[in-house]
Amino acid sequence: MDQSSALRGHRAHIVFDRASANRRTAGRALILLASLVFVAILLLQILHVSGVIAAGFGNWRPVLYAYVLWGIALGAGQVMIRGEAGSRALFVLPAALFTVAVVVFPTLFGFYIASLDWNLSSFEGPKFAGLDNLAALIRDPYYWNALGNMLFYSAMVLVEYAIAFGLALLLSAEIKARKFFRVAFLLPFMLSPVAVSWMIGKSIMEYRFGPAATLARLLGWDTPAFFASPWVARFSIEALDAWVSIPFVMVLLLAGLQAMPKEILEAAKVDGANAWQSFWRVTFPMMLPVSITAILIRLIFKLKLADIVINVTAGGPGGATDTVSSFIYREYRDRSNVGYGTTLAMVYLVMIIIVLTVLLRTANRWTRESQTIQ
Amino acid sequence: MLRRPAELSAVAAPSPRWQSDEAARRAKHIAGRALVYGALILWAFICLFPIYWTVTTSFKTAPDVTQGHLIPWVDFRPDWKGFRSLGLSPDTIFQTSTVRTEFLARFRNSIITSFSASLLALVLGSLAAYGISRFPYKFGPLRNNDILFFFVSQLILPPVVLALPFLVLYRELALLDTTFGLVMLYTLTVLPIVIWIMRDQFNSIPIELDEAALVDGLSPWGAFFRIILPIALPGMVAAFILSLVLCWNEYFFAALLTSTDAKTLPVMVASQTGSQGINWWAMAALSTAAITPLAIAGILLERYIVAGLSTGAVK
Numbered sequence: 001m002d003q004s005s006a007l008r009g010h011r012a013h014i015v016f017d018r019a020s021a022n023r024r025t026a027g028r029a030l031i032l033l034a035s036l037v038f039v040a041i042l043l044l045q046i047l048h049v050s051g052v053i054a055a056g057f058g059n060w061r062p063v064l065y066a067y068v069l070w071g072i073a074l075g076a077g078q079v080m081i082r083g084e085a086g087s088r089a090l091f092v093l094p095a096a097l098f099t100v101a102v103v104v105f106p107t108l109f110g111f112y113i114a115s116l117d118w119n120l121s122s123f124e125g126p127k128f129a130g131l132d133n134l135a136a137l138i139r140d141p142y143y144w145n146a147l148g149n150m151l152f153y154s155a156m157v158l159v160e161y162a163i164a165f166g167l168a169l170l171l172s173a174e175i176k177a178r179k180f181f182r183v184a185f186l187l188p189f190m191l192s193p194v195a196v197s198w199m200i201g202k203s204i205m206e207y208r209f210g211p212a213a214t215l216a217r218l219l220g221w222d223t224p225a226f227f228a229s230p231w232v233a234r235f236s237i238e239a240l241d242a243w244v245s246i247p248f249v250m251v252l253l254l255a256g257l258q259a260m261p262k263e264i265l266e267a268a269k270v271d272g273a274n275a276w277q278s279f280w281r282v283t284f285p286m287m288l289p290v291s292i293t294a295i296l297i298r299l300i301f302k303l304k305l306a307d308i309v310i311n312v313t314a315g316g317p318g319g320a321t322d323t324v325s326s327f328i329y330r331e332y333r334d335r336s337n338v339g340y341g342t343t344l345a346m347v348y349l350v351m352i353i354i355v356l357t358v359l360l361r362t363a364n365r366w367t368r369e370s371q372t373i374q
Numbered sequence: 375m376l377r378r379p380a381e382l383s384a385v386a387a388p389s390p391r392w393q394s395d396e397a398a399r400r401a402k403h404i405a406g407r408a409l410v411y412g413a414l415i416l417w418a419f420i421c422l423f424p425i426y427w428t429v430t431t432s433f434k435t436a437p438d439v440t441q442g443h444l445i446p447w448v449d450f451r452p453d454w455k456g457f458r459s460l461g462l463s464p465d466t467i468f469q470t471s472t473v474r475t476e477f478l479a480r481f482r483n484s485i486i487t488s489f490s491a492s493l494l495a496l497v498l499g500s501l502a503a504y505g506i507s508r509f510p511y512k513f514g515p516l517r518n519n520d521i522l523f524f525f526v527s528q529l530i531l532p533p534v535v536l537a538l539p540f541l542v543l544y545r546e547l548a549l550l551d552t553t554f555g556l557v558m559l560y561t562l563t564v565l566p567i568v569i570w571i572m573r574d575q576f577n578s579i580p581i582e583l584d585e586a587a588l589v590d591g592l593s594p595w596g597a598f599f600r601i602i603l604p605i606a607l608p609g610m611v612a613a614f615i616l617s618l619v620l621c622w623n624e625y626f627f628a629a630l631l632t633s634t635d636a637k638t639l640p641v642m643v644a645s646q647t648g649s650q651g652i653n654w655w656a657m658a659a660l661s662t663a664a665i666t667p668l669a670i671a672g673i674l675l676e677r678y679i680v681a682g683l684s685t686g687a688v689k
Contacts, residue, residue, distance in 0.1 A: 091505025
């Protein structure tokens with residue numbers, strides 16, 4: 001009895017093993033087949049475009065379809081080969097394949113374009129230029145000017161943070177109509193920066209009859225031209241961007257304040273600390289990790305600043321308000337200079353990665369040290 | 375030191391000194407309150423005035439704008455001029471209007487693009503976030519934390535880096551000026567945020583629930599769809615709404631990659647500002663129409679937007 005059941009179990013195991021072995025082989029075959037089809041279509045199209053063979057497709061879209069099919073086959077193959085583990089991998093696979101297709105591949109492709117002398121509006125196609133674009137970039141004063149402006153805009157993140165912290169403290173105080181103030185303070189974040197460019201930049205800050213100009217005249221500034229002289233223009237653009245983005249920083253800090261244990265503040269009060277002391281000695285240090293997160297995320301978004309500048313000043317006066325993004329945008333819009341524009345963007349990306357890595361490392365070490373001290 | 379006896383006597387019988395102390399404290403308290411509410415009202419004014427100005431300007435005629443009139447019915451008579459130029463005023467709403475047709479087409483594009491992209495990002499992002507939160511992965515040298523970093527680090531990529539390569543790629547793929555092409559890009563811009571929010575959400579759900587479901591005979595996918603997904607719904611709503619806001623307001627990619635068919639609302643708003651002087655009332659009406667959906671969303675869905683934004687800030 002015992003023996004026979006053991007035997008049956010053994011046989012079942014062998015059958016199961018054979019079935020799963022078959023399934024595994026089928027899975028491998030499926031992935032291999034799909035890869036072959038994908039590579040074949042890719043090669044066909046490359047040969048077609050480079051003029052070696054006549055057969056091919058009108059555009060590259062079939063390659064995209066082949067990639068999607070390959071992705072599906074890869075997923076199915078994973079399940080067939082690895083069973084349970086394969087079906088777990090299916091959770092991450094779609095997002096990973098998507099990201100590879102739309103981020104990793106275009107970025108690598110971008111590095112290739114950056115080495116070309118390519119003007120989309122001229123009839124000549126792309127020419128290999130090697131590092132010529134990079135040399136041109138180093139001599140381009142407007143690019144360095146835009147980078148300098150980015151330094152200014154990035155430094156202003158700290159001011160935005162200070163204001164946002166103040167607002168978060170106000171909202172977490174004992175106040176009436178908290179709901180109203182929370183919604184009102186959040187609203188600027190909801191609005192499209194392009195509409196804001198018009199609403200504030202071109203309308204309220206209009207120098208003849210915009211309300212902001214009228215107010216400035218009342219306060220004694222006779223010629224309230226917000227976008228005429230470099231520094232005033234820079235601060236005006238920054239004010240617009242801050243108006244849109246402060247709510248975001250404020251929400252992060254507010255969440256941090258609400259998660260803070262109330263007992264510690266009460267203990268500080270019992271110990272006789274006044275409001276100022278308990279802020280600097282208790283609230284601020286405890287909020288440090290949240291603050292660093294908020295500042296870093298805000299900085300990441302600040303480095304993308306473009307739409308407000310494009311729509312309000314188009315970089316003027318004389319490039320004083322240009323951001324790297326708005327400068328590259330004009331470089332492309334006005335001159336269709338894809339190769340050079342991409343070089344500018346890629347160099348910017350490398351700089352961002354270096355700066356953010358350094359900042360993240362320092363921030364990490366800093367928070368860890370401040371925590372060990374506590 | 376000197377005050378001690380006075381305080382002691384104050385306990386026995388209220389003295390003038392005690393009363394003046396109390397009054398001073400009271401005055402300080404009131405001053406503090408006034409300061410707090412003053413600051414709150416000032417900032418609320420800064421936040422709301424531009425919206426008020428835009429909405430009222432869309433009802434002004436040229437002289438009302440140039441004379442800086444502010445309050446309707448008091449210093450100017452509201453007029454449908456702005457909305458008439460959009461074909462959206464009561465007297466033009468039933469007539470044909472090319473501007474209105476264009477506006478509605480852009481509006482529809484914006485809705486389709488932002489909803490599709492947010493939905494796609496939510497599906498891809500939730501699945502990935504659930505996987506990262508639950509199963510130990512090993513893709514080559516990559517572990518779960520590396521995979522998460524790979525996804526979230528896409529956030530630092532500035533749009534310019536992708537814009538020009540995409541311009542070239544989309545030309546070859548015949549995807550320029552298509553809603554589908556734009557949806558792909560918008561999905562990638564919000565995917566890191568969705569993954570970030572959803573991983574936090576799944577991490578806060580105890581893993582014992584999954585284990586119980588697996589014991590009951592459900593597959594990992596069954597456990598995900600039947601047990602975990604319903605619990606994670608609030609987080610998904612927050613992620614979806616936040617994505618919607620970001621996609622709706624996106625301008626950079628839309629300006630570069632669309633020209634006629636797939637143009638979205640922000641591109642239409644932007645293209646009006648440069649041309650032939652400024653048509654105040656028309657621009658104001660257009661801006662009003664463009665920001666109204668989001669302003670309403672902000673008022674009604676504030677809770678979800680705040681929840682989405684503040685995920686991961688506090689650990």
